[in-house]
Amino acid sequence: GENVEQHPSTLSVQEGDSAVIKCTYSDSASNYFPWYKQELGKGPQLIIDIRSNVGEKKDQRIAVTLNKTAKHFSLHITETQPEDSAVYFCAASIGANFGNEKLTFGTGTRLTIIP
C-alpha cells in the first residue's frame, strides 16, 4: 500500500521567514495530495490541496508543489506569523470512481514560529 514520509518532524522559524515541509510518497497511482493543519485539541483542517494534473498551487501565503516523477510534494508558507504555529500533515490518496479516497498521512511536522 501507499507510504508517505514527511520531513522535518519539527521546524522552528523566525516570524516573517519562510517554512518548507517536504513529503514523499511511494505509490505512483496516487493523484491527490492535501495538506492539513492541526491545532491542539482540534481536528485537522484542510489548508490546501493539489491534484496530479498540476505542478503548483498557491493560496495567499501558502503554496504546494508537486513533482510526480520524483514522487514528492512540498508545502511552502511565506511571511510566517505566530498563528501559523501548529502541526502540519501531508497526505496522499488514490482517487477512484465514487471514491474510496482514503488518505494515507505523513507523521506530521510541528511548526513553531518564533516572535
Add this chain to the structure above:
Amino acid sequence: GAGVSQSPSNKVTEKGKDVELRCDPISGHTALYWYRQSLGQGLEFLIYFQGNSAPDKSGLPSDRFSAERTGGSVSTLTIQRTQQEDSAVYLCASSPETLSGNQPQHFGDGTRLSIL
C-alpha cells in the same frame, strides 16, 4: 450544523468495557471516513462508508472494532472489550460523493478515548 460533529469529545472507560463513538457528517456528504490518531502520531485509516455500505474496512485493527452507518448520515464506531492500546483520538471525516473522486475530506474534532 456546519461541520462534522463527533461525540463524546472525551471518553474514559475501564479496560474490557465496550464503547460507542458517534459521528454526524456534514449534511449532504455521502462519504464518511473513520481515522485513529495515537499520541504524537499521524492519522491511521480505519473504515470508509459510501452511503450506508462500507466497501473498505481494511483499516480496522481487530474484530473488536465495528462500525455502522444508517440513513446515509450518522455513523457509530463501536469498540468491544477495550484494551489499553485502543487509547487514541478517533477522528471522523466526510466528503461529497463525486464521479471524479478526490473531494476534500472535512474532519471533526475527534473523540479522545482513554482506557484505564
